[in-house]
Amino acid sequence: MTEQISALVTFIEDYNKNKIVDDIIKYKIDLKASELTTFKIGGKIDAVIYPSSKKSMCDVLSYLEENKIKHLMLGRGSNVLFEDNGYSGVVVSAYGLSEIKTEGEYLIAECGVPITLCAAAAQKASLEGMEFAYGIPGSCGGAVVMNAGAYGGSMSDVIESTLCYDCESGKLIEISADEHKFGYRESIYHSNPKLVMLEAKMKLKFGDSDAIYAKMNEYMQRRTQKQPLEYPSAGSVFKRYPGYYTAELIDNAGLKGMRIGGAEVSEKHAGFIINKGGATAEDVKQLIKLIQDRIKRMYDIEIEREVIYIE
Numbered sequence: 326m327t328e329q330i331s332a333l334v335t336f337i338e339d340y341n342k343n344k345i346v347d348d349i350i351k352y353k354i355d356l357k358a359s360e361l362t363t364f365k366i367g368g369k370i371d372a373v374i375y376p377s378s379k380k381s382m383c384d385v386l387s388y389l390e391e392n393k394i395k396h397l398m399l400g401r402g403s404n405v406l407f408e409d410n411g412y413s414g415v416v417v418s419a420y421g422l423s424e425i426k427t428e429g430e431y432l433i434a435e436c437g438v439p440i441t442l443c444a445a446a447a448q449k450a451s452l453e454g455m456e457f458a459y460g461i462p463g464s465c466g467g468a469v470v471m472n473a474g475a476y477g478g479s480m481s482d483v484i485e486s487t488l489c490y491d492c493e494s495g496k497l498i499e500i501s502a503d504e505h506k507f508g509y510r511e512s513i514y515h516s517n518p519k520l521v522m523l524e525a526k527m528k529l530k531f532g533d534s535d536a537i538y539a540k541m542n543e544y545m546q547r548r549t550q551k552q553p554l555e556y557p558s559a560g561s562v563f564k565r566y567p568g569y570y571t572a573e574l575i576d577n578a579g580l581k582g583m584r585i586g587g588a589e590v591s592e593k594h595a596g597f598i599i600n601k602g603g604a605t606a607e608d609v610k611q612l613i614k615l616i617q618d619r620i621k622r623m624y625d626i627e628i629e630r631e632v633i634y635i636e
């Protein structure tokens with residue numbers, strides 16, 4: 326354990342001494358990234374911290390900033406690839422921020438709530454607009470950061486505002502819908518990692534709960550039929566290229582089933598790279614490069630990576 330990490334542990338233990346039980350900060354030392362990500366790839370992380378409220382999240386982030394400790398926010402780890410030799414720094418997990426409620430036509434969720442649970446909660450309250458998100462394996466925070474979307478909907482359609490902690494200024498800021506600068510898999514959070522999304526307010530509208538339920542189930546069935554959910558992955562590896570289905574380009578280039586080490590282009594959905602067992606980050610990166618080079622050579626198109634490399 327480095328001096329920085331051992332000082333951090335002391336900070337957390339002192340912090341917890343004076344706290345009520347349900348607002349304590351948990352932590353784990355030397356956890357592997359493979360245990361925190363849907364790709365199930367990646368080496369040891371110096372420390373993973375689990376604040377359990379917005380207040381303790383801000384206090385931890387402020388400590389990390391003040392002490393210049395390298396850190397990174399993580400939701401459900403479903404759109405990231407960590408290095409094989411891990412991450413020399415602190416991962417702050419959104420896991421413990423799990424409050425969710427509805428207020429009239431608004432759904433308000435903390436960053437750690439699974440986005441699928443947001444869709445389910447909306448349906449329960451007869452609110453429509455979140456159906457597209459049912460089955461996306463990310464957190465509410467990660468979904469806003471990535472402007473996650475599917476089946477014609479995306480987070481930018483429903484976000485009214487978000488509450489964020491600005492690690493640079495140490496202030497809490499409310500960000501309006503427009504200020505998010507949403508684009509395809511883009512948002513202000515994506516371009517400015519100093520901003521940490523704490524809570525999202527989504528504006529939905531009342532509808533028929535049976536019809537909402539039916540739509541969600543249809544989307545889930547389509548996912549199960551088309552996506553290789555039986556293997557670890559990070560979903561679609563590449564962004565959509567305007568006018569093309571990236572998965573179709575990869576399929577037409579004859580790359581389905583292409584394998585490097587334990588990483589393979591899925592036979593079921595060519596946009597997915599799956600971990601067939603023991604895949605390393607290096608295997609995945611090489612396969613991504615091979616696909617990009619082949620698509621460039623065959624179609625003169627540069628497909629962009631959606632999965633984020635954590636270095």
Ligand SMILES: Cc1cc2nc3c(=O)[nH]c(=O)nc-3n(C[C@H](O)[C@H](O)[C@H](O)COP(=O)(O)OP(=O)(O)OC[C@H]3O[C@@H](n4cnc5c(N)ncnc54)[C@H](O)[C@@H]3O)c2cc1C
Nearest residue numbers: 400401402403404463464466467468473474475522559560
């Ligand atoms: C099987 C499968 C299917 C998928 N299907 C879809 C799909 O249909 N549509 C789609 O858009 N995506 C899909 N994805 C990708 C992924 O689920 C989404 O991008 C999701 O929104 C990522 O959320 P996360 O919590 O896992 O983010 P993470 O992977 O944990 O993080 C992603 C990025 O967001 C940052 N981040 C996370 N939380 C916060 C926060 N609170 N504040 C600031 N920064 C934060 C991280 O630092 C990182 O840069 C799929 C993935 C898988 C594995």
